[in-house]
Each structure stands twice: as C-alpha cells, then as structure tokens.
Amino acid sequence: MKLDTGVPDHVKIASFIFLDEYRSKNHDDPSGIVYNKFMTLLNSELKKDKIDIRLPHCWYRWGDEVVRYHMPYLYWNHDDPRYTTVLWKGKTPRYNVNDPTVSEIKSFSGKFIDLYSGPEGAEMAIDKVYEKAPFKFQNEYRKIRESLKITKSKIPPDNYIGSVLMPLFENAMRVFPKEFSSVKGTKEDFEEVFKMAAERGGTIQELFEMAEDFWFFFCYHLRLNKKCHENVPISTLDIWEEMISWETEMYERGLQNNVREFYDGCPENPVADRLLENWKKDTDEFERLLNKYPDNLDELLYGKDR
Numbered sequence: 529m530k531l532d533t534g535v536p537d538h539v540k541i542a543s544f545i546f547l548d549e550y551r552s553k554n555h556d557d558p559s560g561i562v563y564n565k566f567m568t569l570l571n572s573e574l575k576k577d578k579i580d581i582r583l584p585h586c587w588y589r590w591g592d593e594v595v596r597y598h599m600p601y602l603y604w605n606h607d608d609p610r611y612t613t614v615l616w617k618g619k620t621p622r623y624n625v626n627d628p629t630v631s632e633i634k635s636f637s638g639k640f641i642d643l644y645s646g647p648e649g650a651e652m653a654i655d656k657v658y659e660k661a662p663f664k665f666q667n668e669y670r671k672i673r674e675s676l677k678i679t680k681s682k683i684p685p686d687n688y689i690g691s692v693l694m695p696l697f698e699n700a701m702r703v704f705p706k707e708f709s710s711v712k713g714t715k716e717d718f719e720e721v722f723k724m725a726a727e728r729g730g731t732i733q734e735l736f737e738m739a740e741d742f743w744f745f746f747c748y749h750l751r752l753n754k755k756c757h758e759n760v761p762i763s764t765l766d767i768w769e770e771m772i773s774w775e776t777e778m779y780e781r782g783l784q785n786n787v788r789e790f791y792d793g794c795p796e797n798p799v800a801d802r803l804l805e806n807w808k809k810d811t812d813e814f815e816r817l818l819n820k821y822p823d824n825l826d827e828l829l830y831g832k833d834r
Contacts, residue, residue, distance in 0.1 A: 565653035
C-alpha cells in the first residue's frame with residue numbers, strides 16, 4: 529500500500545482525469561490499448577518539460593504499456609476476450625486544479641481524446657508510440673505481424689508469401705538486436721522453422737500464429753532490457769526473470785511441433801533434425817513415466833480429487 533507522503537500521485541491523477549474525460553466525451557470506456565498509449569505518450573510529453581511522474585511502464589507485446597500490478601485503482605474488464613476496457617475503481621483522487629502538472633495532464637488528455645478516439649484511433653496511437661521504440665527490430669517485426677493480421681482475414685494476393693511476407697521477415701531478422709544474445713539460438717531455430725513452413729504450404733493463419741508465438745516469447749525478454757522498462761521495482765523484475773525458463777521451454781516445445789507438421793519429406797536439415805530429436809526424447813521420457821505410474825496417473829497429473 530502506497531503511503532501518503534503529501535506528494536501528488538500524478539500517475540493516479542492522470543489515470544483518473546483521462547478515464548473520466550474519455551467516458552464523458554465518448555460515452556464508453558477506453559480500450560486497454562488506448563489507455564496505455566495515453567499514459568506512455570503523456571509520460572514522454574511531460575518529460576520534454578522535465579516533469580517526471582514516475583510512471584511504471586515497459587515495452588511489451590503491443591508497445592509501451594503501464595505495469596498494471598502497480599496501479600490497483602484500475603479495473604481491467606476482460607468480459608469480451610477480444611477487447612479489454614479500463615475503468616476507474618478507486619476513490620476519486622484529491623488534486624489541486626492549479627497544480628501546473630495537473631494542468632498539463634488535462635490539456636494533453638483533451639488533445640489525445642480528440643485525436644485518437646474513433647475506429648482508427650488505437651492504431652494511430654500505436655503508430656505514434658512505436659516511433660519511440662528502443663530497437664529497430666520492434667518496428668520491422670511489427671510490419672510482419674500487421675501484414676499477416678490483415679491478410680489472414682481475406683484471400684491473399686498471388687505470391688503474397690514470396691513477394692511480400694518473406695522480404696518483411698528477412699528485413700526484421702536482419703536487424704535482430706545484438707543485446708538479446710541469450711535468445712539468438714532460439715531466434716535462429718524460429719527463422720529456420722518459419723521459412724520451412726512458408727515454403728511447404730503453411731497457411732496464412734498458421735504463419736500468423738507462428739509469428740505471434742515468437743513475438744510473445746521475445747517480449748518476455750524485451751521487457752527485461754534496461755532500455756525497455758522504467759520505474760519497475762526489482763521485485764517485479766525478479767518475477768519476470770523467473771518466468772523466462774518456463775516460457776522458453778514452452779516455446780521450444782511449440783517449435784518442435786511446428787517442425788513435425790512441416791518437415792515430413794524435406795531434404796536433410798540440421799536444425800529440424802535437432803528439434804525433432806529433442807521432441808522424440810521428450811516424448812520417450814513422457815511415455816516412460818506413463819509406463820512407470822499407470823495405476824495412479826490421474827492422481828499425479830490432476831490431484832487426488834479428480
């Protein structure tokens with residue numbers, strides 16, 4: 529619980545002002561994306577005037593976003609799994625309307641709502657935020673994701689994969705940041721498997737899912753980079769760090785499954801051979817456990833109460 533130090537919590541005040549004004553003008557609550565973009569763009573704008581509101585934020589899957597855990601006065605509504613909205617759930621914060629920082633927040637909030645409301649508003653706000661992305665790779669990879677997202681909902685043009693998708697893919701992989709050396713091996717495996725899928729009849733939906741899976745995996749590392757987070761407590765960073773090994777294991781299993789789907793009948797490929805061998809070892813180990821514990825398998829997997 530945050531102690532009352534008498535210093536205005538401008539992050540909390542900015543959240544309240546924006547959510548209140550957005551609902552007043554649009555008769556609806558903003559999406560999580562729009563709220564995140566308001567807060568991170570506001571933070572950047574205030575810093576130009578040497579005002580630091582100490583916003584806890586990081587670069588993650590959809591750009592720069594707040595760290596929700598440290599903002600308990602917000603409610604993130606996930607009733608529609610395709611669209612998250614943000615609502616105020618705390619008490620109305622006290623603030624001085626004559627505070628110069630509050631005045632700047634209110635001014636920016638009004639301009640932001642006018643500019644980024646409406647069907648295209650979220651995408652425009654994302655574009656603005658990505659102008660400040662720490663790594664070129666983020667923008668280049670976003671082109672892959674956006675292209676696949678648009679194309680998967682319609683009939684792709686002739687030779688879309690060869691003439692559009694793969695040049696975007698190669699451009700992005702070429703600028704993969706050297707700062708993420710710990711991911712280099714997994715990135716190279718992904719490159720090989722994605723190219724294999726593209727060459728061997730992978731559908732746009734399958735390629736989209738593969739591209740998203742790698743991006744989500746990469747973002748677990750991205751948010752830990754010193755250029756990609758600010759005002760995030762060490763305790764939170766430690767939790768993110770602890771997740772890495774588990775997420776790596778899960779992602780690599782997914783790559784193995786992709787190889788199994790697209791590798792049949794391919795010429796010899798050292799990367800695919802290794803991933804298939806790892807899949808076989810994991811499968812053999814699981815079968816060994818099945819044979820060792822046949823009588824109480826349900827209890828081992830699901831607990832005694834199943």
